[in-house]
Structure formats: C-alpha cells, structure tokens
Amino acid sequence: xxxxLRPRDLEEAVAARAAHPDWMVxxxxxxxxxxxxxxxxxxxxxxxxxxxxxxxxxxxDDTMAIGGGTTWHEVERHxxxxxxxxxxxxxxxxxxxxxxxxxxxxxxxxxxxxxxGDSLPVLLALDATIEVASVRGRRMVPYSTWCTGYxxxxxxxxxxIVAAHVPVPAAxxxxxWRKVGTRRAQSISxxxxxxxxxxxxxxxxxxxxxxxxxxxRPLRITAVEDAVRGLSLPRAAExxxxxxxxxxxxxxxxxxxxxxxxEVAENLVARFFTPAGGVS
Amino acid sequence: xxxxxxVNGTAHAVEVSPWKRLLDVLREDLRLTGTKEGCGxxxxxxxxxxxxxxxxxxxxxxxxxxxxxxxxxxxxxxHGDVLHAVQKALxxxxxxxxxxxxxxxxxCAAHVVDRGLVIGRDDASARAQVRELLAGNICRCTGYQLxxxxxxxxxxxxxxx
Numbered sequence: 172x173x174x175x176l177r178p179r180d181l182e183e184a185v186a187a188r189a190a191h192p193d194w195m196v197x198x199x200x201x202x203x204x205x206x207x208x209x210x211x212x213x214x215x216x217x218x219x220x221x222x223x224x225x226x227x228x229x230x231x232d233d234t235m236a237i238g239g240g241t242t243w244h245e246v247e248r249h250x251x252x253x254x255x256x257x258x259x260x261x262x263x264x265x266x267x268x269x270x271x272x273x274x275x276x277x278x279x280x281x282x283x284x285x286x287x288g289d290s291l292p293v294l295l296a297l298d299a300t301i302e303v304a305s306v307r308g309r310r311m312v313p314y315s316t317w318c319t320g321y322x323x324x325x326x327x328x329x330x331x332i333v334a335a336h337v338p339v340p341a342a343x344x345x346x347x348w349r350k351v352g353t354r355r356a357q358s359i360s361x362x363x364x365x366x367x368x369x370x371x372x373x374x375x376x377x378x379x380x381x382x383x384x385x386x387x388r389p390l391r392i393t394a395v396e397d398a399v400r401g402l403s404l405p406r407a408a409e410x411x412x413x414x415x416x417x418x419x420x421x422x423x424x425x426x427x428x429x430x431x432x433x434e435v436a437e438n439l440v441a442r443f444f445t446p447a448g449g450v451s
Numbered sequence: 452x453x454x455x456x457x458v459n460g461t462a463h464a465v466e467v468s469p470w471k472r473l474l475d476v477l478r479e480d481l482r483l484t485g486t487k488e489g490c491g492x493x494x495x496x497x498x499x500x501x502x503x504x505x506x507x508x509x510x511x512x513x514x515x516x517x518x519x520x521x522x523x524x525x526x527x528x529x530h531g532d533v534l535h536a537v538q539k540a541l542x543x544x545x546x547x548x549x550x551x552x553x554x555x556x557x558x559c560a561a562h563v564v565d566r567g568l569v570i571g572r573d574d575a576s577a578r579a580q581v582r583e584l585l586a587g588n589i590c591r592c593t594g595y596q597l598x599x600x601x602x603x604x605x606x607x608x609x610x611x612x
Contacts, residue, residue, distance in 0.1 A: 175452050175469035175515040197513060204472070204511040205492045212470050220516050244505075268587025269559065271493060273505040274512075356586030357494055 174215035181224040181304060185331055187217050189306045192328040198240055199274030201267065202283050225278065225333055228252060233339050236302075239278025239332035243267075243290075246277065255339045258293045258348035258365050265289060268356040278332040281317070284324045284388065287360050291318075291389035293348055294335060295381035296365035302333040309333065318388035344369050347448050351435050352426075360384045361427040362435045366443040368399075373446075375399045375407045380443065385421040385436055394418045395440060408444040412437045456517045458483065459527030469515025474498045476514045477524060485525040485554050489589070496588030499555035500524045506562040508587075525554035528561050537561045537605040546601035548592030556588045560602045569606035577603055 174194070178184040188196070194215035197203055219225060225240035228249045235256060237246065246252055247263035266275055266289045280288040281301060299314040303326060312325050314335070319325060326332065340346050345368040352358035363383045369376040380395045398414040399407040421432035442448075452469045455462060458481060465480045477483045477500070489497030491510050498509040501523040509522075528535040537560040540546065547553040563569060563584045571577030581602045582595070590598060 173452075173468050173470045173515075177516075177518070197516070200511045200513060200516070201493055201508075204513060207470065207472055207510075207513070208475065208491065212468065216469055216513060216515055218513075218516055267493070268496070269563070269584055270496060270499055270506050270508045270587045274507050354586075356583070 177218045189329040198276045201275040243272040261348045262290045287384045292365040292381035292383045296367045299335045299337045303330040305330040321387040385419045408441040412441040454518045457521040473512040474509040497555040499558045536608045540601035540605040544601040546598040552590045
C-alpha cells in the first residue's frame with residue numbers, strides 16, 4: 172500500500188522528508204507520472220502540489236524569488252517575470268503545452284535535473300541560487316554547482332527545494348533563450364541555450380552562456396565567455412562559434428545526432444552575439 | 452486510500468491507491484469512459500480534463516492529489532441536452548473524425564474559450580493563438596484546420612454573451 176501525505180506546511184513537509192527518504196516527492200507529476208501505470212508503486216507519496224510556502228513569485232531588491240512549486244503557467248504569465256526575466260518566461264512558454272505548463276513546476280525541473288530541462292540553461296545564464304530546506308535548516312546553493320552528473324544534484328536525501336533566487340539582469344544586459352526541437356510545443360529539445368550578455372555599445376563586456384541537451388547535465392560554456400570578452404559583436408559571434416565547437420561533445424540518440432547538435436549549438440550561441448540577439 | 456473528489460458537480464468517494472492515475476479512476480471506478488487514453492505520457496492530450504479549473508492530462512495526475520478537488524470531464528461540458536459552445540462548433544465545423552482525440556480537444560477548447568484566452572484581434576492572430584493553446588492536443592485525422600475553425604467560432608459565440 173502506498174502511503175499518501177499532503178503536508179499542511181513546509182515544516183510538516185521537511186519532517187516527513189526526513190522520516191521517509193524513500194517516499195516519492197510529487198508536485199505536478201509531469202515527469203514522475205509518465206507511464207505511471209507501468210511503473211513500480213512508490214512506498215509513499217509526499218505531495219507538494221499547491222503547498223503555499225513554495226508557491227510564489229516575489230520581486231525583491233535586485234533579485235526575484237520563484238517558489239519551487241510555482242507552475243510554468245504562473246511563471247509565464249507573471250508580469251514581473253516577463254519584464255525582468257524574459258528568458259525564463261520564454262522557456263516557460265515552450266515547456267510542453269498548456270496542460271503541462273498548468274502542472275509542471277520550477278522545482279520539478281531543478282530537482283529532476285534532466286539534461287533537457289528547458290529552464291535549466293536559463294538558471295545557469297542568469298546565475299540563480301537554489302534555496303533548499305530540511306529539518307536541519309535552510310541553505311543556499313549556487314545553481315552553477317547544483318548539477319553533479321546525469322540527473323544528480325546537490326539536493327540531500329532529507330532536503331526539499333524551496334525556491335530559485337534569480338538576480339535581475341542589469342539594465343543594458345542582453346538576456347536571451349532559444350530552444351531547437353522538432354516543434355515548439357511538446358517536443359523534447361535537441362539543443363537549447365541561454366545567455367546573459369553585458370554590452371557597452373557594440374562591445375561585449377562580459378557574458379554568461381549555457382547550453383542544454385549537449386552533455387549529461389546543463390552546461391555553462393566558460394570557453395565562450397572567455398573568448399568573447401572585449402570583442403565587438405560580429406567578432407564575438409565568430410569567437411563564440413569556435414569556442415562552442417571546442418567545448419562540447421554531444422551524443423547521438425533517438426532525438427538527434429552529435430553532428431547536428433554540435434552545428435545547431437554553434438549557430439545558436441553565435442546568434443546570441445549578433446546585433447539582433449538570436450531570440451526565436 | 453479513500454479519495455473524495457467532485458466530478459462534473461457530483462461528489463464521489465473511491466477506495467483506491469493514491470498512485471492510481473486520475474484517468475483510470477474516471478474510466479474504471481466511475482465508468483466515465485468519455486475521457487480517452489492516447490499515449491499515457493502527457494504528449495497527446497486525449498485524456499485532458501479540468502482539475503480545479505485548469506486543463507491537465509489526467510494520465511499524469513495521481514488520484515491521491517485529487518482528494519477534495521473538482522474535476523470536469525467531457526461528460527460535464529453539456530448542460531442536459533444543450534451542448535457547450537465548443538461541442539456545437541466542433542459538430543458544425545466538422546472538427547471531429549475518428550473521435551479518439553475529440554474529448555480532450557473539447558475539454559481543452561472549452562477551458563480556453565471559457566477563460567477568454569482567445570483574444571486575437573484578427574483571424575490570423577486568433578488562429579495562431581488557438582494553435583498554441585491547443586498544441587498539447589494531437590489529432591491524426593483532421594489536419595487541425597476544422598478544429599481551429601471550431602474553436603474560433605466557439606470563442607466568437609461565447610464572446611458575444
């Protein structure tokens with residue numbers, strides 16, 4: 172028999188997590204419930220769906236805090252997200268379709284940590300921090316160190332994801348996101364990427380660039396970031412292309428080939444540095 | 452686990468595993484077989500129902516999560532013999548063929564039309580909106596044109612009220 176618990180608050184949730192590390196932590200179910208009728212029955216379900224303390228979007232001084240239980244529909248529709256964190260709103264709009272966006276959550280994307288999690292390159296490019304909670308207390312983990320391997324993260328067995336804290340990009344910073352797949356809705360990405368580029372006129376002062384679906388985890392492409400610093404945009408685009416080529420070894424799989432992924436990743440990152448910015 | 456959920460306005464109590472899919476509870480325990488299973492992976496939208504007013508894939512919802520919540524299925528769209536505006540429009544426009552995707556299309560379309568989400572000013576932008584809003588509902592027969600026609604017609608009809 173599967174035990175089921177819908178905690179009243181985060182305190183009860185972390186206590187249950189500590190007591191039952193073998194239970195499934197479930198929110199919208201858009202990953203965990205796929206083919207659920209053919210999967211082993213979990214020992215217990217800790218249901219975080221609509222838990223108030225992790226469902227919020229808050230505008231703080233120079234960051235935005237987005238609760239782990241916030242759905243992609245809520246992210247995409249939020250005026251402050253659209254205004255201040257455009258790449259996250261763009262990614263949210265292409266995660267699945269209406270039905271998936273109504274249930275899928277930010278915490279699910281971060282916790283499942285699939286290499287094709289559409290929001291994850293955005294969190295890297297915007298230098299987010301993940302807040303987690305347990306009975307031991309709370310801690311903040313830079314998202315740049317969150318992913319430790321294929322679908323593995325720094326989240327401890329007794330911890331739950333509370334929120335992502337995303338610094339609001341400075342005025343004049345170009346932020347962008349683009350996904351390439353067989354279609355916009357529903358398809359699992361072949362390659363996707365995000366960038367935050369600080370420009371002085373047409374010159375790149377600094378940049379953070381991240382790609383998804385090209386490795387076992389979402390990747391910051393630091394070689395690109397080093398290569399483009401101080402270059403004018405057209406030159407930066409070519410430098411970025413070469414740096415991508417030298418940095419990634421994507422795989423062949425059912426959805427695409429290594430050769431295709433590499434070429435698309437080069438084009439995608441190069442376009443982030445063109446005058447138009449490469450937003451799809 | 453005893454799960455109490457309201458389906459199409461009627462309260463039901465079922466004794467089931469909380470892990471059982473809402474889709475299976477609707478079809479097997481409540482005998483509401485209007486909701487269809489297509490892929491079982493959240494890709495095709497055939498099993499779309501409304502859960503607390505949101506369009507969701509019922510194959511991806513564990514029924515334990517539905518305790519004390521409200522579900523609307525395709526059986527709940529009509530009032531007696533009076534079809535919902537999207538059902539009337541699907542009939543009038545020929546927006547259904549083999550029928551497997553139709554319940555999910557009808558529920559998703561009813562959701563977006565009743566919420567007033569189709570707000571395109573002209574035909575082209577309204578059609579683009581409908582295509583995005585219904586992108587999670589896959590149809591193998593119609594080529595989608597007649598479905599889009601029907602949703603646009605229903606949105607206009609509901610907008611007049």
